[in-house]
Amino acid sequence: MKTLITFISQYDPIGVKFKHPTKKDETGREKTDNFRRALSIGDIHTYEHDGYQQEISDGPALVIIKDELPDKLIVIYSDEMKVKQENFERTVKTVYRKKAVQIPVIQNEYVTEGVHEFEAMYKFVEKILDREDMSNGDYILNITSGTAQCQAAMYFINFIKDYHTRLARVDSPNGKKTNRSNQGAPYFEEVVLDDLLKKQTAEKEDERKPEIETGEKLKNNLLQRTYKDFILKYEYKAALDILKANPDIISNKDDQEKSKKALENMISVFQKQKVLKELAADSKLKYNDTGEFQKVLNYYLMIDILNRRGQVTDVLVKAKSFAEFVIGNYLFRKYERYVKTTSKGFKLNLESLNNDEISEICDYITQEIKKVNPKGSFGRKSDLMIHSFRHLVIFLEGRSAIVTSTQKVTELNSKRNNVAHGLAEISVLQEELNELVKGLKKLVIAAYSDKKVYLYQEYFDYYDQKNQDLISCLK
Structure with missing residues (x-):
């Protein structure tokens, strides 16, 4: 049979x-x-x-x-x-x-x-x-x-x-x-x-x-093709599993080890959210003597690849957290008098603002929130989240690139919440996700506008370049 x-x-x-x-x-x-x-x-x-x-x-x-x-x-x-x-x-x-x-x-x-x-x-x-x-x-x-x-x-x-x-x-x-x-x-x-x-x-x-x-004689060719397919699909764990079990698909021993280390480096990003070694070691990416920008760039690149893999849930959930982190740090750096950090995130800096200022900010944010959610409000002790973050930026500096770049994050937020907190069916078009990820890239550039783009432009193509390097080792 x-x-x-x-x-x-x-x-x-x-x-x-x-x-x-x-x-x-x-x-x-x-x-x-x-x-x-x-x-x-x-x-x-x-x-x-x-x-x-x-x-x-x-x-x-x-x-x-x-x-x-x-x-x-x-x-x-x-x-x-x-x-x-x-x-x-x-x-x-x-x-x-x-x-x-x-x-x-x-x-x-x-x-x-x-x-x-x-x-x-x-x-x-x-x-x-x-x-x-x-x-x-x-x-x-x-x-x-x-x-x-x-x-x-x-x-x-x-x-x-x-x-x-x-x-x-x-x-x-x-x-x-x-x-x-x-x-x-x-x-x-x-x-x-x-x-x-x-x-x-x-x-x-x-x-x-x-x-x-x-038959065994066809095994190596098929393994090489499968290994290459996984790399081109950004499925690095599956590619590494093949390479570890069948190291001879790469004839050069040095290239074998180099490929394993490169794959392990990229896998660590998706499994443990580690910063890519190249980013961590690049002194040009230091920001105020910290590794903040390396982490931000690394996280953006991870979301970009998750989107290319088609992992819709991960993209929706991580995009909001990422946007909140970037905007929060931006406001804390530029408007420390207005925003403070806490163990749970960001809040209004009540210690440095007077009551009139606090009331004006809370009233403005509440007014904007009620335009889409009549029952919504923002109080002086409220946590700053994606919507209130964007309204605060508008309050402080108008509709800047920080705001426009995160428009898609807020548009998809309700779908993101349904996915994150329930069992709702995902109904997001790929075009929307692509637009979302493009917006996050613009957010990175806008939030760190004092860092010249040419210093890190090459990293936006990091994974595609690594893919070509890995595939070239098969020859």
């Missing part, structure tokens, strides 16, 4: 992109239109009426299924991907009926947490395989779908355990670099899915084939 074990990704079972053959975007390429959370049959008809062509591509799991036609599917859904189950099963049945082959047994597995943790995913896959009769079957593991940690777990279990499984890797519709040309969707309505499947069959089948790799 042939069995495929696969996680489900945002691109499964199929994706579609709308491209206009004559209209051009600002780069001179064919104009594309990206839908958001839902796609109705009416939307498709509108796109067609407006002259857009549809590029329909199979997700990684479906590419493997069409090529291998397994007898059994073990399908692993994360909480986020469970919504795709109906679409996936309907698509599989359509494929098998078209090929006049018996529909496979579908065994669904659900992972509720840990999809970004290698050990958790390794143990999850291991339990599934341990339940199977591995002595009498052909098992294929899809190492393209799922998070980087899911892919790493699928890969490593093939070599750590004596399972003799096969590994299937699928290139994206646009080549090996990215799958972005195959725009995924959380869920297609039944009529939309059927329409896309019918058009794909009638117009052009996705002719990609999976790369099935087995």
Whole structure:
């Protein structure tokens, strides 16, 4: 019996992109239109009426299924991907009926947490395989779908355990670099899915084939590719795990050690919030003989990478704390008479302000807060938080860059609170997060405007440059 074990990704079972053959975007390429959370049959008809062509591509799991036609599917859904189950099963049945082959047994597995943790995913896959009769079957593991940690777990279990499984890797519709040309969707309505499947069959089948790799001689090449993929996705812990277990993927011993130290340095930022060694050692970044600016720059870079990884919750939670820290320190440095530090954060400096000044500030901040929250208020003993911080800056110096750069932080604050203090679904567009992170960069520059940007400009590209350095060691 042939069995495929696969996680489900945002691109499964199929994706579609709308491209206009004559209209051009600002780069001179064919104009594309990206839908958001839902796609109705009416939307498709509108796109067609407006002259857009549809590029329909199979997700990684479906590419493997069409090529291998397994007898059994073990399908692993994360909480986020469970919504795709109906679409996936309907698509599989359509494929098998078209090929006049018996529909496979579908065994669904659900992972509720840990999809970004290698050990958790390794143990999850291991339990599934341990339940199977591995002595009498052909098992294929899809190492393209799922998070980087899911892919790493699928890969490593093939070599750590004596399972003799096969590994299937699928290139994206646009080549090996990215799958972005195959725009995924959380869920297609039944009529939309059927329409896309019918058009794909009638117009052009996705002719990609999976790369099935087995045997020790292919292990090193696959390891190098997987290691490189993780680095380019900023998944440094997964990359380090590969390198430690397989140091020979880098032939030069000095480069091996250099790469390990570089990865450990970056991992320490995300695990322990340590300052990158290069930043800590750069005397140009000292601020008032302290390491404050190094910490601020380091934290901003961490948020930037978390955003690139797609870790929405972390970005929302950390962005507010970061903005409050930067603004608080800015006010304390520039307006020490108005602001003081406490063990819990920042407050008005009641010891240096007179009662009239305190009342004027509190009344102004309360008035501004009530514009969006009629029940809100700010008292003389209130902690300064993101909204009151920004209002205080406006009170002291007008609508400066400190205020404009943190506009997105306040706009997303309610969503941030829902995520941080509850179980609310995250409904933030990537464009909003990108704008948020860009604003934080402007905040850093504005809050430390007395430090010339050219002194630290290079660090904004730190992780991308390190990625290239690490990849160059593979040659």
